Amino acid sequence: MLISVLITFLVVILVLYLINMLPIDGRAKQIARIIVIILGVISLLKYIAVF
Structure with missing residues (x-):
């Protein structure tokens, strides 16, 4: 789960850049x-399993 969150965060940062x-x-x-x-x-x- 932590790796998935980290990858998502990095992808968002890359796309914003x-x-x-x-x-x-x-x-x-x-x-x-x-x-x-x-x-x-x-x-x-x-x-995080909110949805």
Whole structure:
């Protein structure tokens, strides 16, 4: 379980970094960041067995 949480956390960080590198405007980056963070939190909650 701990390894799964760690991998999910690292994937979220990597995706957020890659979104920062994209040549798109700030509003689209902000929306993409929010979506990635929400998906990451839902995934982490699933591993903790809340859902």
